[in-house]
Amino acid sequence: MKNIKTAIIDIGSNTIRLVLYSYNKNEGLHEFGNIKTVARLRTYLLPNGEMSEDGIQLLADTLTAFRLILADYNVTDVKAAATAAVRQAINNEQIIERMKQETGIKIDILTEEEEAYYGFIAVAHSMDTPSAITIDIGGGSTEITLFVNKKLQRTYSFPFGTVSLKQKFVKGTMINIEEQEQLKAYVKEQFSSLQWIKNIGLPVIAIGGSARNIAQVHQQKHNYPLPGVHQYEMKRTDLVELRNCLSEFSFENLKRLDGLSSDRADIIVPALEVFITLMSVVESQTFQISKKGLREGLIISRVLQGNSQAYDKYNVFDESGRRLALAYGRKEEEVITLVQLTEQLYRECCQIGMFEFLELDLDLLKKAARVYAIGEYIELDSSSQHTFYLIANQSIEGLSHVDRVKLALLASYKNRDYFQRFAQPFEHWITKEELKKLRDFGALLKFVYALNMTKRNVVKKIVVEQVNEIIQIKLTTSERAIAEMTQAEKQKKHIERVFKKNVQLIFKD
Numbered sequence: 453m454k455n456i457k458t459a460i461i462d463i464g465s466n467t468i469r470l471v472l473y474s475y476n477k478n479e480g481l482h483e484f485g486n487i488k489t490v491a492r493l494r495t496y497l498l499p500n501g502e503m504s505e506d507g508i509q510l511l512a513d514t515l516t517a518f519r520l521i522l523a524d525y526n527v528t529d530v531k532a533a534a535t536a537a538v539r540q541a542i543n544n545e546q547i548i549e550r551m552k553q554e555t556g557i558k559i560d561i562l563t564e565e566e567e568a569y570y571g572f573i574a575v576a577h578s579m580d581t582p583s584a585i586t587i588d589i590g591g592g593s594t595e596i597t598l599f600v601n602k603k604l605q606r607t608y609s610f611p612f613g614t615v616s617l618k619q620k621f622v623k624g625t626m627i628n629i630e631e632q633e634q635l636k637a638y639v640k641e642q643f644s645s646l647q648w649i650k651n652i653g654l655p656v657i658a659i660g661g662s663a664r665n666i667a668q669v670h671q672q673k674h675n676y677p678l679p680g681v682h683q684y685e686m687k688r689t690d691l692v693e694l695r696n697c698l699s700e701f702s703f704e705n706l707k708r709l710d711g712l713s714s715d716r717a718d719i720i721v722p723a724l725e726v727f728i729t730l731m732s733v734v735e736s737q738t739f740q741i742s743k744k745g746l747r748e749g750l751i752i753s754r755v756l757q758g759n760s761q762a763y764d765k766y767n768v769f770d771e772s773g774r775r776l777a778l779a780y781g782r783k784e785e786e787v788i789t790l791v792q793l794t795e796q797l798y799r800e801c802c803q804i805g806m807f808e809f810l811e812l813d814l815d816l817l818k819k820a821a822r823v824y825a826i827g828e829y830i831e832l833d834s835s836s837q838h839t840f841y842l843i844a845n846q847s848i849e850g851l852s853h854v855d856r857v858k859l860a861l862l863a864s865y866k867n868r869d870y871f872q873r874f875a876q877p878f879e880h881w882i883t884k885e886e887l888k889k890l891r892d893f894g895a896l897l898k899f900v901y902a903l904n905m906t907k908r909n910v911v912k913k914i915v916v917e918q919v920n921e922i923i924q925i926k927l928t929t930s931e932r933a934i935a936e937m938t939q940a941e942k943q944k945k946h947i948e949r950v951f952k953k954n955v956q957l958i959f960k961d
Contacts, residue, residue, distance in 0.1 A: 458529040458754070459485075459522055460747045463511070463559065465494035465537035465591025466615050466719075467661065470518045471747050472525055475755055477762070480775045481748075487521060489514050490715040493537035494592040494615040503541040508550065511538075515555040531750060532559045535567055536592030536613060562746075564609030568595035570749030571659050576602050576765040577752050578744040578849045579683055581657060585649055585734050588659040588745060589726055591615035596730075598648055602765045606648050612639075614662055614719040617726070625703045627721050632699070636725050643733040655738035656731050659745040661716065662723035667741045668711030669720075670694055677877045678856070680847040682743035688731045691739060695724040743847065768850030773822045776848065780826035787822050789909040793900045794821040800916035801896070804923075806951065807889075816855070817893055820862035824897050827864070840864035840874050854881055858890060865894025867946070895946035902939040903927065911936060923951045926958045933959060 455476045462469045472485030491514060496507025515532075522530060538544050539561050548559050562570070571588040575581075582602060588595040594610045612620070621627065621635045644650065658666075667681035670690060698706065698721050706717035716723075731739060755762045764770055777787050794817050802809040827838025843860035851859060857878050865871055871891050879887070903911040913928035925944075929936070937959050944955045 456529065456755070456758075457527055458531065458751065459525075459527045460750055461515070461518060461530065461532035461557065461559075462747050463493070463532065463534040463538060465535065465593065465613055466490065466492055467591075467715075468493075468511070468514050469747070470521060472527060473751050475751070477759070478775075478778060480762075480771060481751060481755065485521070485525060487518070489517075492591060492615055494613070495619070497537065497541060501540070501542040503538070503543060503547060507537075508547055511547070512551060512554050515551060515557050519555055519557065530557060531754070532557050533746070533750060534559050534561045535746070536590060536611070539564075540592060540611065564593065564595065565607055567593070567746060568597050568607035568609060569604065570746050570753065571595055572597045572599055572604050572607070572749070573752055574744035574746070574749035575599075575657055575659065575742045576604075577763045578748065578768060579657070579740070579742060580768050580850045580852070581655055581740060584655045584657045584740070585652065585730070585736070586657045586659060586742075587663075587727070587730055589613055589662055589723060590660060594726070596643075596646065596649065598652070598654075606646075608646055610642055612642070614716075614723050614726075617722050618719055622718075622722070625718055626706075627699075629699075632721070632725055635722060636729055639726050639729045640733065643730055649730075649734050651733075651735045653735050655740055656727070656734055656736045657740045657742050658727060659742050661713070662720065663727070663741050664743060665712050665716050665720060666691070666694065666724060666727070669698070669709060670711075672709075672711040673697075678853055679845055680743075680853075681741050682847040682849070683852050684741045685852065686739045686741075688728065688737055688739065691724055691728050691731070695721060695728060698724070769819060769848070770850075772849040772851075773819055776843075777822050777826065780823075780829035780842070782823070782826060783907070785909055786904065786907050789904055789911070790821040790824060790900060791818050793903055793911060793914060794818060794897060796914040797896055797900055797916070800914060804916055804918050807892075813889070813893070816858060816862070817897070820859055820893070820897055821900065823859070824863045824865075824901050836864045836866035836870050857881065861890050862894050862897055865891075865898050868949075892950045895950050899940065899943050899947045902943040903936050905939040906933075906935045908933075918953075921953055923948075923953050923955045924958060925955060926960065928960050930961075932961060 457474045460471050468489045468491045470487045474482045474484055491510055493507050496504045498504050538547060544561060552558050571586060575586055583600045586597045590613045592613045594613055596608045598606045617635055621631045664681050667684045670686060703717055707714040798814055798817055801807050825835050825839055827835040827842060830838045840860045843863055844857060848856055861874055871894060875887055910929045910931050910933045911927055912930055915926040917924045940957055948955050
């Protein structure tokens, strides 16, 4: 599967969403359209278990509108998946047949296990957290999974979600304190029935619109300096503080709250209560948000069926880093050279005692080497500023937000002044000792980049030796490298500050 253009229709209990994707081997998965309708199909389930005619007609009208959009985009490959609201309707077979007849769209009803599995697939292939409990809370069901070392261990689906919990416990528009306590007791009893999540102490990863909205509100409240919620982290105390804060808001004020979708104003506090309760049962202190969920799990599974090498869940950054470098004009051969030379220089520096060798440091350096100075693609003279902005201001799969900042600081290194300027908003995230190390690593990267100035990949080997008070750097090349010699001499001042010694460069064909 080299190229696909496809659509996923996610028929949930709260929203119905159409997402358009394209995929090719070089650029990976790209979302080029996302349309949402707030349908709350869960509220159309009658006491006898059937979905009402009004609910069925709403679904038909929505799918008909989506069909027109698909025609505009010329997308014919469509996967429509229904979850709890349709799954729980006793007349779901008639609904599926009617939608096929009236809209031409064939709907697959996902089982509870499938819904949980696809959520796990999305998380495992877009985050670097090795083991966790995931929770995907929709309008009518809540899926829980346990994965260890990126392998799915257990799944369970509870027949409640934000909409059904509101119907069950909330009499008015907004939940009150007494209703909160009742909801909390009910959810705690449900979660505590799963012995395999109790006191396990793993991070909790939340999937779905409620989780994304909670992250967005928290970021707005704290003037968070980075965009994006994927891989955003909060503590249990952050969730409790946010719940207490939002519980004081009126419905109208919540609808106007920055970061919160107006259609979730009445269910955001119940969602927070569910997350807090799960963290309590799990005894987790770390709450992470995945922007990727059911829809991404479906499309990733489809891509993997056609190309099993398309994703590596054990090295998530490898693919996202490759795509990032490619998007800004970095050829694969150049990336390989920069990574190899960076590793050689770091190991040689460790050999003479400049750094303590750490695999984590080497891994971060190699990641930064892939995307060093990608801002040149936009403008050569202001490459450093563009590089920092490009990396810091987009979600990068496989990197936490802190590691994204570290990567941006390394890849954008120009000199100490620029480094300090870029680091200033994040000084409370990274210790002074870590910042100094990152600054030194940035200098190494700047020197390595000079060794491939002509992008001919002619420097093949680096050896570092200390001779008396001089650091000799011996560079073996495959052919004459006049431009690299000149540029390296200009840039060696940066590593002389790191070594605190004079550096002598020796080039040898």
